[in-house]
Amino acid sequence: MTDFRVSRRHFLHGASALGAVGLLGATSRPALAAGVTIGIVYVGPRDDFGWNQAHAVAIKALKSLPGVKAVEEENVAETDACAKAMESMVNLDGANIVLGTSFGYFTPFMADLAKKYPKVEFRHAAPLWDATKHPKNLGSYFGYLNQAHYVDGIAAGLSTKSNKLGFVAAKPISSVLSNINSFLLGARKVNPNATVQVIFTGDWSLPVREAEATNALIDAGCDVITCHVDGPKVVIETAEKRGAKTCGHNASQAPLAPKGFITGAEYKWETIYKSYAEKLAKGEPLPNMLSGGYDSDMVMNTAFGAGASDEARKAATAAIADLKAKKPIYVGPLKDNTGKLVIEKTYDNYDPYLDQMNYLLEGVVGSLT
Amino acid sequence: MQEAARAIVPAPIAKEGASEVWLRLRRDSEFIAIPLLALSGAAFLFSLFLFAIGKNPIEFFELVYRGGFGTAFSIQNTLQRSAPLILTALAVAIPARIGMVMIGGEGALVIGGFASAAIAIPMIDRFPPMLALIIMAVVGSLAGAVWVGIAGFLRHARGVNETISSLLLTYIGVAIMNFFVEGSLRDLTNPNKPSTKPLGDVYMVGKIPGTDVHWGLFAGIVIAIGLHVLMTRTTFGFAARMTGGNPRAARAQGLPVGKLIIACTAIAGACAGLAGFYEVAAIQGRANASLAAGYGFTGILVAFLARHNPIAIIFVAILFGGIVASGGLIQRRMGLPDATVLVLQGMIFLTLLTSETLYGRFAFFQGGAGGERT
Numbered sequence: 001m002t003d004f005r006v007s008r009r010h011f012l013h014g015a016s017a018l019g020a021v022g023l024l025g026a027t028s029r030p031a032l033a034a035g036v037t038i039g040i041v042y043v044g045p046r047d048d049f050g051w052n053q054a055h056a057v058a059i060k061a062l063k064s065l066p067g068v069k070a071v072e073e074e075n076v077a078e079t080d081a082c083a084k085a086m087e088s089m090v091n092l093d094g095a096n097i098v099l100g101t102s103f104g105y106f107t108p109f110m111a112d113l114a115k116k117y118p119k120v121e122f123r124h125a126a127p128l129w130d131a132t133k134h135p136k137n138l139g140s141y142f143g144y145l146n147q148a149h150y151v152d153g154i155a156a157g158l159s160t161k162s163n164k165l166g167f168v169a170a171k172p173i174s175s176v177l178s179n180i181n182s183f184l185l186g187a188r189k190v191n192p193n194a195t196v197q198v199i200f201t202g203d204w205s206l207p208v209r210e211a212e213a214t215n216a217l218i219d220a221g222c223d224v225i226t227c228h229v230d231g232p233k234v235v236i237e238t239a240e241k242r243g244a245k246t247c248g249h250n251a252s253q254a255p256l257a258p259k260g261f262i263t264g265a266e267y268k269w270e271t272i273y274k275s276y277a278e279k280l281a282k283g284e285p286l287p288n289m290l291s292g293g294y295d296s297d298m299v300m301n302t303a304f305g306a307g308a309s310d311e312a313r314k315a316a317t318a319a320i321a322d323l324k325a326k327k328p329i330y331v332g333p334l335k336d337n338t339g340k341l342v343i344e345k346t347y348d349n350y351d352p353y354l355d356q357m358n359y360l361l362e363g364v365v366g367s368l369t
Numbered sequence: 370m371q372e373a374a375r376a377i378v379p380a381p382i383a384k385e386g387a388s389e390v391w392l393r394l395r396r397d398s399e400f401i402a403i404p405l406l407a408l409s410g411a412a413f414l415f416s417l418f419l420f421a422i423g424k425n426p427i428e429f430f431e432l433v434y435r436g437g438f439g440t441a442f443s444i445q446n447t448l449q450r451s452a453p454l455i456l457t458a459l460a461v462a463i464p465a466r467i468g469m470v471m472i473g474g475e476g477a478l479v480i481g482g483f484a485s486a487a488i489a490i491p492m493i494d495r496f497p498p499m500l501a502l503i504i505m506a507v508v509g510s511l512a513g514a515v516w517v518g519i520a521g522f523l524r525h526a527r528g529v530n531e532t533i534s535s536l537l538l539t540y541i542g543v544a545i546m547n548f549f550v551e552g553s554l555r556d557l558t559n560p561n562k563p564s565t566k567p568l569g570d571v572y573m574v575g576k577i578p579g580t581d582v583h584w585g586l587f588a589g590i591v592i593a594i595g596l597h598v599l600m601t602r603t604t605f606g607f608a609a610r611m612t613g614g615n616p617r618a619a620r621a622q623g624l625p626v627g628k629l630i631i632a633c634t635a636i637a638g639a640c641a642g643l644a645g646f647y648e649v650a651a652i653q654g655r656a657n658a659s660l661a662a663g664y665g666f667t668g669i670l671v672a673f674l675a676r677h678n679p680i681a682i683i684f685v686a687i688l689f690g691g692i693v694a695s696g697g698l699i700q701r702r703m704g705l706p707d708a709t710v711l712v713l714q715g716m717i718f719l720t721l722l723t724s725e726t727l728y729g730r731f732a733f734f735q736g737g738a739g740g741e742r743t
Contacts, residue, residue: 045707073697075707078659080652084446085697091442092435092698103562104659108652126561173561203658 039089043102050231054251058269078104097121114138144293146182148265152247153186158312166217168227198366214238245307261305294323399734407724436698437691451690455589456644457668460637462677468613473535474641475665476542477513481642483546485509486656513642514635521634525627564657574651585647597679
């Protein structure tokens with residue numbers, strides 16, 4: 001009982017202190033500079049074995065840093081609910097920076113909030129920020145996950161027996177296409193006979209269709225399956241059940257496939273979030289655009305699973321070293337799968353031309369429409 | 370249905386004057402006391418749940434208060450979240466008065482929102498904003514009215530179960546919107562999230578002055594009051610409630626049962642369609658998949674909790690808005706998953722349905738002496 005009272009009083013004390021901060025508003029915020037409070041809003045559950053989990057893992061790591069507090073909210077819809085969740089973090093928790101991790105949060109919600117709270121930093125996990133249109137306390141961050149998918153492709157190309165790889169993809173937008181094409185180029189680099197068959201499900205999270213697509217790919221002869229959907233759990237589990245090998249996406253799915261898991265493409269948001277926290281603690285300005293790949297430690301590959309052969313491990317490890325040395329993935333000239341020349345020269349891994357990708361390269365079985 | 374039947378039987382007048390008023394008050398208080406009892410029951414059950422997972426229930430309810438009602442920001446947060454719920458709950462309550470369990474508000478909201486965004490595209494930069502917004506609101510409401518009206522028509526003309534058909538129409542509505550938003554009406558300048566062309570700031574519904582809450586809340590309250598008057602003070606409302614009580618008797622009396630059913634479902638759809646209009650014109654500024662955010666489904670819960678009374682819906686929607694608004698604070702402070710608030714909502718719904726059996730069982734509410742039951 002005593003413990004209970006203490007904790008309740010303690011709570012009220014804390015709550016009223018925070019309330020006072022909220023009432024004082026923006027003007028009092030610099031006083032908080034000693035401690036940094038990071039707010040983050042997820043569109044799905046934190047333990048989805050995918051996109052949201054990748055962020056949550058990074059936030060968990062961040063909480064261990066001294067002086068850093070993190071507040072999280074999951075399953076927040078892309079309506080004014082996300083604006084209110086973020087505003088609540090600013091008003092009731094005194095957040096110095098708010099991170100939004102879903103496309104639909106950016107406009108109009110985060111753009112409006114950034115104008116309303118000019119002393120708070122807002123950052124969004126997709127390259128949407130535009131200096132000409134958006135306020136300076138708003139910005140974007142993202143990782144070039146296609147580099148990790150390229151490594152996946154190398155390991156997959158050496159693990160397949162049928163030379164047919166399967167890719168379950170959400171929507172035919174450039175970031176997804178870039179992962180598919182990079183996966184193909186990785187596989188082709190070590191296995192020129194490899195093809196990648198792709199099925200688009202149409203949305204970020206459609207578990208039933210994801211399972212159907214996985215089964216269809218395996219029925220078509222694919223023996224390694226990977227994907228780009230929000231939560232790859234269903235794809236990986238279905239493939240494991242059917243005896244196919246798998247490569248992951250977004251977060252670690254290694255525990256889901258003890259027999260067939262090869263490796264997976266993972267974001268390393270931790271690098272980005274730590275840099276934000278450190279800059280805020282020092283009172284330094286945050287960059288509006290922050291992005292990178294292997295060479296800036298923003299993406300990684302899941303530790304190899306039982307499905308990866310020694311040969312695959314060696315080649316994938318070498319490919320990671322190459323990417324850290326900024327060796328290009330897109331070595332031209334390359335044609336798309338209708339025979340059109342789409343990449344006429346070799347592009348740097350961060351060349352903006354590649355961000356506009358709207359084609360599937362030769363070797364990918366599937367179409368955008 | 371029972372309730373509607375009871376309501377149309379004239380209450381026996383015990384005495385004239387002040388004692389009559391007192392009796393009326395006692396009778397009416399049953400409709401407040403029993404839901405409150407159910408809410409307390411839900412709070413108790415939920416406290417047991419929290420104990421079981423090792424959390425402090427008092428802290429939880431304090432956070433619900435703080436996050437939903439405790440500060441000026443929290444109140445605005447709550448009101449803003451309750452705005453669409455009032456309208457989607459009315460979309461359930463009005464058909465319920467005529468004896469129909471209509472759960473297609475989500476589809477009507479999506480279709481209404483989409484229709485108002487689509488009709489806005491040719492008007493942007495050509496029409497004055499006020500005119501454009503009025504046209505959008507009318508078109509959105511009409512689209513919603515047609516959508517739920519279809520379920521009413523099918524029920525009347527073909528005997529199709531309206532609960533199933535309205536639910537299925539929801540999926541069709543979402544699919545139709547996605548078809549256009551990802552196809553012919555897609556704004557190609559927004560490559561990542563398929564949406565219609567943005568309305569732009571000039572063509573948006575503003576906030577209620579001095580607050581952060583959009584005008585949808587005001588519209589919801591006015592419409593709720595209006596519909597309450599319609600259902601209790603007009604011959605239309607009387608005929609509708611009588612049909613809800615006993616459709617065969619109503620038909621025998623010569624009431625146009627089919628027209629009443631279609632009218633009630635169309636009103637319901639118009640409410641949800643208008644909620645869709647506000648989602649587009651006050652919040653999103655465009656139509657996209659985010660319109661299907663579940664407001665239509667939460668509205669079902671709100672309507673049942675309010676016993677399909679439009680005035681009660683206003684208060685219940687605000688209560689629910691508060692619970693949802695505080696959900697975030699609970700996640701953040703207590704480290705509980707988002708589903709916790711769903712558990713609470715589920716318990717409220719269960720205790721409330723159970724409490725239906727309590728009506729008429731307490732002598733106090735029955736008009737005292739001899740317990741004159743109606």
